[in-house]
Amino acid sequence: MKANVSEHGQVTIPKPLRNKLGLTKGAIIDFEVKDGKLIGRKCTIDDAINQVRGCINLGMSTDEFMRMIRGKK
Secondary structure, three states: OOOOEOOOOOEOOOHHHHHHHOOOOOOOEEEEEEOOEEEEEEOOOOOHHHHHOOOOOOOOOHHHHHHHHHOOO
């Protein structure tokens, strides 16, 4: 598939490729040049927050937790 480079150096990745790779708004792509070719790789965000996200199970919904920590009105 081909794409044009805009005046500002931007390229639109064709939708079939975005879908295949699961690229959504805000996805980060790491670029490199190898043997005269531009290679783009989808990055995974590997920060401390994302590493523990979903690990804590309090046995209640977010709304129930918020009511618990806020107390009764």
